[in-house]
Amino acid sequence: xxxxxxxxxxxxxxxxxxxxxxxxxxxxxxxxxxxxxxxxxxxxxxxxxxxxxxxxxxxxxxxxxxxxxxxxxxxxxxxxxxxxxxxxxxxxxxxxxxxxxxxxxxxxxxxxxxxxxxxxxxxxxxxxxxxxxxxxxxxxxxxxxxxxxxxxxxxxxxxxxxxxxxxxxxxxxxxxxxxxxxxxxxxxxxxxxxxxxxxxxxxxxxxxxxxxxxxxxxxxxxxxxxxxxxxxxxxxxxxxxxxxxxxxxxxxxxxxxxxxxxxxxxxxxxxxxxxxxxxxxxxxxxxxxxxxxxxxxxxxxxxxxxxxxxxx
Amino acid sequence: xxxxxxxxxxxxxxxxxxxxxxxxxxxxxxxxxxxxxxxxxxxxxxxxxxxxxxxxxxxxxxxxxxxxxxxxxxxxxxxxxxxxxxxxxxxxxxxxxxxxxxxxxxxxxxxxxxxxxxxxxxxxxxxxxxxxxxxxxxxxxxxxxxxxxxxxxxxxxxxxxxxxxxxxxxxxxxxxxx
Numbered sequence: 001x002x003x004x005x006x007x008x009x010x011x012x013x014x015x016x017x018x019x020x021x022x023x024x025x026x027x028x029x030x031x032x033x034x035x036x037x038x039x040x041x042x043x044x045x046x047x048x049x050x051x052x053x054x055x056x057x058x059x060x061x062x063x064x065x066x067x068x069x070x071x072x073x074x075x076x077x078x079x080x081x082x083x084x085x086x087x088x089x090x091x092x093x094x095x096x097x098x099x100x101x102x103x104x105x106x107x108x109x110x111x112x113x114x115x116x117x118x119x120x121x122x123x124x125x126x127x128x129x130x131x132x133x134x135x136x137x138x139x140x141x142x143x144x145x146x147x148x149x150x151x152x153x154x155x156x157x158x159x160x161x162x163x164x165x166x167x168x169x170x171x172x173x174x175x176x177x178x179x180x181x182x183x184x185x186x187x188x189x190x191x192x193x194x195x196x197x198x199x200x201x202x203x204x205x206x207x208x209x210x211x212x213x214x215x216x217x218x219x220x221x222x223x224x225x226x227x228x229x230x231x232x233x234x235x236x237x238x239x240x241x242x243x244x245x246x247x248x249x250x251x252x253x254x255x256x257x258x259x260x261x262x263x264x265x266x267x268x269x270x271x272x273x274x275x276x277x278x279x280x281x282x283x284x285x286x287x288x289x290x291x292x293x294x295x296x297x298x299x300x301x302x303x304x305x306x307x308x309x310x311x312x
Numbered sequence: 313x314x315x316x317x318x319x320x321x322x323x324x325x326x327x328x329x330x331x332x333x334x335x336x337x338x339x340x341x342x343x344x345x346x347x348x349x350x351x352x353x354x355x356x357x358x359x360x361x362x363x364x365x366x367x368x369x370x371x372x373x374x375x376x377x378x379x380x381x382x383x384x385x386x387x388x389x390x391x392x393x394x395x396x397x398x399x400x401x402x403x404x405x406x407x408x409x410x411x412x413x414x415x416x417x418x419x420x421x422x423x424x425x426x427x428x429x430x431x432x433x434x435x436x437x438x439x440x441x442x443x444x445x446x447x448x449x450x451x452x453x454x455x456x457x458x459x460x461x462x463x464x465x466x467x468x469x470x471x472x473x474x475x476x477x478x479x480x481x482x483x484x485x486x487x488x489x490x
Contacts, residue, residue, distance in 0.1 A: 094448075109473035126477040148476060154469035218482070258446045269467065270442035270459070282447075283438040291439070311440060 046070055055182060056195040056234065067197075068234065075239050079223075083230040085238050088256040090189035096250050097190075097277040097284040098261075100164060101311040102294070104271040107132050107155045107162030111263035111272065115166075118251060118262035119237035120229050122221030129215060129248040130263060132164045141294070166263075167192060167213040167248035168296065168304030175205035175214065184245070189256070190277075190305050191249050193235035199244040206245060210297050211304075214247045250274070277305065345436070347455050350417040357417075359404035370401050387464040389427070398423055398462070424456045431456075 112130040133146040183198035233253035251261035275282035425432030434440035
């Protein structure tokens with residue numbers, strides 16, 4: 001058996017694990033039962049196909065085509081409108097990095113709301129991938145003095161600063177290491193993704209993440225059909241089922257097509273910076289080379305690709 | 313062949329050229345930056361529709377404005393700041409730098425950068441201010457004045473979007489979400 005727990009090395013982004021033996025077993029057993037199941041449980045063909053679907057990293061091109069067609073059809077049935085589910089691969093020579101200017105963020109939460117819209121997060125029960133923390137200037141960056149529920153008439157408030165937290169896309173990601181089924185991994189461009197069709201909802205990854213960046217669909221996610229963003233990615237903002245974990249993907253559906261993430265585009269203060277860490281001329285490299293940079297919980301050795309900096 | 317480059321005359325030209333290079337580079341850089349039009353108040357531009365120098369004579373006296381532009385509050389640097397420090401008295405549709413060179417409103421960042429040089433440098437690099445567009449292609453910049461009112465540049469406070477729903481509130485209605 002090729003798949004061994006604990007051997008998923010963080011130094012190899014995008015490293016695939018093999019689930020052959022488990023899948024072969026399940027595939028054979030389920031294939032034998034598929035016909036019976038269909039009649040016995042009233043499960044339709046698409047449900048059987050979903051049940052038999054492999055881990056995304058093991059799918060062939062033909063498999064992917066079928067899976068995408070099925071998912072698009074399911075979404076059309078659920079929302080009554082056509083959506084596109086892309087599978088754009090990582091761009092060679094690109095490692096995404098993000099930097100957030102703590103000296104400029106005013107805590108207006110426009111990033112969190114734009115993220116919800118762009119990434120089809122559940123409105124009820126509410127899911128928000130970005131959490132903006134209000135902190136005391138006197139205390140500095142200290143989680144014990146952080147308040148995510150501040151709600152004054154105007155921000156910034158005197159004596160406070162604001163620190164939005166989202167997935168740090170760690171190079172040494174604890175979340176991917178604890179996943180018992182390999183449903184979450186790091187892509188070659190550094191984005192940590194989740195295969196929602198492979199996730200079993202155990203939430204180990206949420207317990208492992210030191211940044212509280214992952215969210216669980218406790219209920220069936222509710223997104224109004226007219227607000228559904230039809231431009232999606234399989235590993236990103238496509239409609240999710242109940243019972244799976246989701247998280248920030250740097251807007252994988254946007255950044256793999258050359259666009260900035262939605263939070264970067266909405267930020268009224270220009271505090272959010274994004275780019276290719278491998279490109280010496282990128283904004284992100286300028287920041288890392290010229291500004292005071294702060295890594296949140298650096299002592300945990302998670303090696304985030306999300307940095308905080310002081311632009312002034 | 314060769315050699316001519318070392319003739320005294322050529323060398324002279326070359327040193328001039330080399331001296332000009334940084335300026336040319338800056339010029340190229342400036343041209344490469346795409347900015348939206350300046351955010352003028354409605355109907356205020358061109359300024360020469362009133363300040364034509366004929367019906368309205370140029371008044372260089374520092375004074376409190378009573379008839380027009382009363383909405384402008386100058387809260388920018390020293391208290392003796394005055395309109396004509398930046399607006400050109402003889403060519404109202406343009407601004408002028410400290411050295412007297414006239415510039416268009418579309419490159420007003422050159423004017424701001426005279427004092428805020430390190431901000432201009434960061435802005436050119438894409439680090440100060442908002443960027444939209446493409447991280448690996450054409451980027452849309454904003455002028456300084458798109459975010460900072462030049463007369464009162466401190467970034468204005470905003471009303472925050474609503475806070476997240478606390479987990480307790482979601483738990484309370486857990487049965488409803490199925």
